[in-house]
Amino acid sequence: MRRLPLSLIIGGAITALLIGAALLSRVWTPADPTAMNVLNRLKGPGEAGLLGADQIGRDVFSIVMAGAWTSLGVAFTATIIGGAVGTLVGVTAAARGGAIERVLMAANGVLFSFPPILSAILLGALMGPGALTSITAIGIFMVPVFARISRAAAMQIWARDFVQAARMAGKGQALITVQHVIPNIQAQIIVQLAIQTGLGILSEAGLSFLGMGVAPPTPSWGRMLADAQTYISAAPHLVLAPGLAIAVAVLGLNLLGDGLRDLTDPRRRQAS
Amino acid sequence: MPFLTRSARRIGGLLAVLLIASLVIFLLIEAAPGDPASIMLGTSAAPDTVAALRAELGLNRPLGVRYLAWLAGLATGDMGVSFTYDTPVAELIGDRLLVTLPLTAMAVVLSVLIALPLGVWAANRPNGAVDTLASVFSQVGIAVPNFWIGLLLILGVALGLGWFTTGGFPGWGAGFAPAMGALVLPAIALAIPQAAVLTRVTRAAVIEVANEDFVRTARAKGMSRGRALWRHTVPNALLPVVTMLGLQIPFLISGAVLVENVFTLPGIGTLAYQALSQRDLIVVQNVVLLFTLIVLLVNFAVDALYSVLDPRLRGRT
Numbered sequence: 001m002r003r004l005p006l007s008l009i010i011g012g013a014i015t016a017l018l019i020g021a022a023l024l025s026r027v028w029t030p031a032d033p034t035a036m037n038v039l040n041r042l043k044g045p046g047e048a049g050l051l052g053a054d055q056i057g058r059d060v061f062s063i064v065m066a067g068a069w070t071s072l073g074v075a076f077t078a079t080i081i082g083g084a085v086g087t088l089v090g091v092t093a094a095a096r097g098g099a100i101e102r103v104l105m106a107a108n109g110v111l112f113s114f115p116p117i118l119s120a121i122l123l124g125a126l127m128g129p130g131a132l133t134s135i136t137a138i139g140i141f142m143v144p145v146f147a148r149i150s151r152a153a154a155m156q157i158w159a160r161d162f163v164q165a166a167r168m169a170g171k172g173q174a175l176i177t178v179q180h181v182i183p184n185i186q187a188q189i190i191v192q193l194a195i196q197t198g199l200g201i202l203s204e205a206g207l208s209f210l211g212m213g214v215a216p217p218t219p220s221w222g223r224m225l226a227d228a229q230t231y232i233s234a235a236p237h238l239v240l241a242p243g244l245a246i247a248v249a250v251l252g253l254n255l256l257g258d259g260l261r262d263l264t265d266p267r268r269r270q271a272s
Numbered sequence: 273m274p275f276l277t278r279s280a281r282r283i284g285g286l287l288a289v290l291l292i293a294s295l296v297i298f299l300l301i302e303a304a305p306g307d308p309a310s311i312m313l314g315t316s317a318a319p320d321t322v323a324a325l326r327a328e329l330g331l332n333r334p335l336g337v338r339y340l341a342w343l344a345g346l347a348t349g350d351m352g353v354s355f356t357y358d359t360p361v362a363e364l365i366g367d368r369l370l371v372t373l374p375l376t377a378m379a380v381v382l383s384v385l386i387a388l389p390l391g392v393w394a395a396n397r398p399n400g401a402v403d404t405l406a407s408v409f410s411q412v413g414i415a416v417p418n419f420w421i422g423l424l425l426i427l428g429v430a431l432g433l434g435w436f437t438t439g440g441f442p443g444w445g446a447g448f449a450p451a452m453g454a455l456v457l458p459a460i461a462l463a464i465p466q467a468a469v470l471t472r473v474t475r476a477a478v479i480e481v482a483n484e485d486f487v488r489t490a491r492a493k494g495m496s497r498g499r500a501l502w503r504h505t506v507p508n509a510l511l512p513v514v515t516m517l518g519l520q521i522p523f524l525i526s527g528a529v530l531v532e533n534v535f536t537l538p539g540i541g542t543l544a545y546q547a548l549s550q551r552d553l554i555v556v557q558n559v560v561l562l563f564t565l566i567v568l569l570v571n572f573a574v575d576a577l578y579s580v581l582d583p584r585l586r587g588r589t
Contacts, residue, residue: 106288202417247412
């Protein structure tokens, strides 16, 4: 058996830990992540809980665990929706070509000029902050990302002999796309799902940091950092845990994506 | 295709995309709940006062007329008046750009200064110590949120070492050095994730070009390794690096909104964010369009740079 890429092992382990913590937080956390305890206010790690307590005495470790559910939930939902729409746009553009391809890719260009925070500012004006605003804003940005990648990958498949053969056999564009193109590009799409979920976590954290993410008291890593900034002199430990959680989660998903790419496309292993 | 026709077509495409984007922004802001006139006057205002203000602001005109009036205003530099600041929006944006533009420019320069040498060095000795360092840096740097780097810099450098300030901006009137000083930590926070992305791209591009025939020929003719690297490999590897720099602009702008917020800098990002929370929608509308324009212009410039960097691409669209 081929040796698994190191990045796949590390990334997979971190991602499994992240998903595990998120799921576990639904049934158990060391303390209630929303329970105030003024006596523990701003206490350091070890004095109150494993990672200390925040400005109203909530257990930081428990909020970080529960925050994993929020982050992963928002990022993954946005990536799945944006990824599905984007892939559909990409394979359609590759299959149809001509004017349809040009219009689709131009529309992509417009979407790509709206980074998540800008769409969130616009959508925030329209529907107020919240999980739905975050998911929509992040998902919108995922569409052109997946469209570009799937179009490029699909165009390579369209140039292959077996697709030519399928065309000779009288199969239509839609059938070829479903039977030949998508199965051959799905590995690349899955790699992107992992990497883009990581970027989605970064975007979600940014939106929550600005107060445009999920509404309190739903725990979120970004808002923990916004709160921590207020108490940065009195309780510097509050800055560390949520930031590390974000960085490790994103790192894990990126490594997982890289590892999957190496596994599914051995040619790239030497190149990168 | 002749150069002029091609340029005209590209500029036409840019304008078309900008027009579509402006329509999308306008419609979204129009659909936003809350009547600007009643927000400006507060909940206790009499209905006829609100009606009078609506007429004064031109809110009674049909949707299409207001959209065209906005575009016409933009063409003459008139973006309307912000009600929270009681200042013309164009003036407000101009002031704030004096913070955001130097900040992002500093971050871009810094990220290139980190990424180019690191990426080239790593590529030159694959699997060496520098290469390992570069790959750890690019993996970690991409994963770390820039606003968290900002908080860590405030904690470690500003509060810990007492270097630079924890935030705020003295204004350019306070002198060049204090103003630039206030931008150093935010620029570092903004630059690190960008540098991580660029390091990775630089390394990959240099490795790819180093295997090309013309580099091998140069080496075979007796050119030294270092000279071949800087004369032939690096200049040819710049294309993907510049492309990535262009593709990163939306992220740089998002990052600026966050980092300005961390360091309480009075930039465009803070303006957009504050305007949103105060429902000063005319400001939101214009700032978002400005951001879109910047992203599109940078992508346009990157496309134009291609033909400068790679003569083979001249004549292609």
